[in-house]
Structure formats: C-alpha cells, structure tokens
Amino acid sequence: MQRALERSAEIELAIDKDPSQFRVLTGDRPTGSLHLGHYFGTLQGRVALQERGVDTWILVADYQVITDRDGVGPLKQRVAGLLADYLAVGLDPEKTTIFAHSQIPELNQLMLPFLSLVTESELHRNPTVKSELEATGGRAMSGLLLTYPVHQAADILFCKANLVPVGQDQLPHLEQARVVASRFDKRYGRADSKTPVFRRPEALLSKASNILGTDGQKMSKSRGNTIELGMTAQETEKMLRKAKTDADRVITYAPDSRPEVSNLLLMASMATGTSPEDLAAQIGDGGGGALKALVTEALNDMLAPIRQRRADLLANEDYLWQVLERGNQKAREQAVATLDEVRAAMNMDY
Ligand code: TRP
Numbered sequence: 001m002q003r004a005l006e007r008s009a010e011i012e013l014a015i016d017k018d019p020s021q022f023r024v025l026t027g028d029r030p031t032g033s034l035h036l037g038h039y040f041g042t043l044q045g046r047v048a049l050q051e052r053g054v055d056t057w058i059l060v061a062d063y064q065v066i067t068d069r070d071g072v073g074p075l076k077q078r079v080a081g082l083l084a085d086y087l088a089v090g091l092d093p094e095k096t097t098i099f100a101h102s103q104i105p106e107l108n109q110l111m112l113p114f115l116s117l118v119t120e121s122e123l124h125r126n127p128t129v130k131s132e133l134e135a136t137g138g139r140a141m142s143g144l145l146l147t148y149p150v151h152q153a154a155d156i157l158f159c160k161a162n163l164v165p166v167g168q169d170q171l172p173h174l175e176q177a178r179v180v181a182s183r184f185d186k187r188y189g190r191a192d193s194k195t196p197v198f199r200r201p202e203a204l205l206s207k208a209s210n211i212l213g214t215d216g217q218k219m220s221k222s223r224g225n226t227i228e229l230g231m232t233a234q235e236t237e238k239m240l241r242k243a244k245t246d247a248d249r250v251i252t253y254a255p256d257s258r259p260e261v262s263n264l265l266l267m268a269s270m271a272t273g274t275s276p277e278d279l280a281a282q283i284g285d286g287g288g289g290a291l292k293a294l295v296t297e298a299l300n301d302m303l304a305p306i307r308q309r310r311a312d313l314l315a316n317e318d319y320l321w322q323v324l325e326r327g328n329q330k331a332r333e334q335a336v337a338t339l340d341e342v343r344a345a346m347n348m349d350y
Helices: 002-017 036-051 062-067 075-089 105-109 111-115 120-125 127-135 143-158 168-187 233-241 259-272 276-283 287-314 317-345
Strands: 023-028 055-060 096-100 163-166 202-205
Touching (some): 002 202, 023 036, 036 075, 036 163, 055 075, 055 317, 062 075, 062 143, 075 096, 075 287, 096 317, 105 111, 105 317, 111 168, 120 127, 120 143, 127 143, 127 168, 143 168, 143 317, 163 168, 168 202, 259 276, 259 287, 276 287
Parallel strands (some): 023 163, 055 096
C-alpha cells in the first residue's frame, strides 16, 4: 500500500513531464446515480487528467452490472444518467473516449484466452470478490462474479491503458490485470521479445475522498445516505436536514470524536475551498441547524451549474447516445486491432 502510494506520486510527476506516455482507463458500473463520493473521489480527478492532456478512456461497465444481481434494472435510463453526469462534470467527448462493454464484442472475446491463464484458486482468493460476495447477503457466487476481475483485466488490457485511477479496493484487480498480461506474453512467446502484446498497467491511487454519507457511514446508494449529483436543491436540503449531528452546539472539526459533524464540515470545505476548521469557527455555537444550513448552501451552490448542464443534456438524449456511439466506434477499432494481435500470437491468424 505504501509502495503503491509512492509509485502514484512518481507517476504524477511523470504526467507533468509528458502526459502523452499515458493512457488512462477507468469506469463505472451503471447500477445507480453518481453521488458526491464519486465526484470528490474520482470524477474531479478524471477531469483533471483530461485537462492535463492524458488520453483518457472511460468505460460504462454494463456487463459488470450482472455480477451480483438477477437483472439489469432500468439500465438504459441509468446509462443515460451516467453519460449526463460525465459530461456535466466536465468530461469532454472531444478529448475523452466514453464507451460501453456490451458494444465491444472483441473486448469481451479476450475473456476466453485470459481465463485460461488464471487458476480457480487464484480467483477464489481475490479479497475484493470475497467482500462483494459477502455484501450480497448469502447469494451463491455466480461464475461471472468469480471471474469478473479477469473481465476487468480485458477492459484495461484491450485498449493498452497503462494507468488506472483506482481506490484501494481495486488494487487486487489491477494486480490480476498485470498477471494476465505477463502470463499471456510469456505463454505465447512474447515475454522477452520487443513485441509484447500487452502493456503492464499501473494504479494511480486516488486519495480517498473521506466523504461519508449523511449518517456518518460509508456513502453508498444502498444505505440511502448519498447526495446525488442529479438531486434537486430541495432534495439535497431534505437529505441534509435528516443528517446526523450531535448534542454539542459548539461546532468543531474533530473527525475522531465527532465524525458526523466533521463529515458535514468536510463536505462544505470541499465545496467551498475554505478549511473545515474555519467553517466551524464561522458557525461557532450555532449548533447542528446552522451547520446544516451552511453545508446545504455550499453544496447546492457548487452543484447548481453541474445540475443545470445535466438537465439540459438529459433533455436531449439523442446527443448522449451519439457521444456513446462515437466512443464505441473508437474503442471497437482498438479492440479489433488488439484481438488481431492476440490471434496472431496464438497462431490463430488464419
Ligand atoms: N469495478 C469498477 C467499479 O465498480 C468499474 C470498472 C469496470 C473498472 N472495469 C474497470 C474500473 C476497469 C477500472 C478499470 O467501479
């Protein structure tokens, strides 16, 4: 973990020197709406990479939706919402390639040779898969849940990405992708040659955003404690009115002893750029009510332009589907080229 953090710092410097040596791939499962945790945790970082001139690819991981549930839900609507979120926060389809699993058959086909490179016991050992299985509350492990880290390796490797911005929980998946890449090249005689088929992707660890939900627990849709980018100002106010605080009317920033109050201060701080300590001093002995009013205003002010753009985009869904189609075409060209290389390495180039 420490090593991964140090390496990420080195990579940051290398990006400043020469952004063109990197291709970034990351993505989201379209299972719900993006919220403030996503915004501070990953979306702002993606926009920054894009603006620094890094070739950025973003995957709508629709096939990953069915790893741990029975159906896809209102998938199309969710994908439209996700696309609107992406563009509203500043991802620019002229610079960033946005595409979806289900539209790139050649990416998915990589799953076959890749599965032959990993053992069943390795798959069972993946700690992220284990905790995701636990979170399903007693469901049987599906074959896709067990093997999705290999599919995710295909996501990363097909497009020759060498950088993956991830949270800590995704580190095992990245290791899996590196293992698959090097085993493939070794097995098919590319290990020592100058023509490896795959790059070895590295993690760019996102600084954990530290933002918790309105109840002081991890922000997550299933807990009903999120502030979604697409909520109205009134809905945001209502969520914050329900937020947990404590009995001490003097507001202070003390993450260890006052996690809920401190989390609200942190949200307002991230939205305004003022330190949480200064915000606490401004509120003084105004209590939870004043704190909530301040956070509500800070978040609604920050989100207002994003929400406006989001609503405008959703009013013209055709445009969103065009953006996705363009990204799909580009991703597909890359996937076709990579699969050709894979077939050639495997003597399947008839
Ligand atoms: N597993 C990621 C998530 O749930 C989404 C994802 C799919 C992804 N494929 C990826 C992330 C490849 C990084 C790289 O958020």
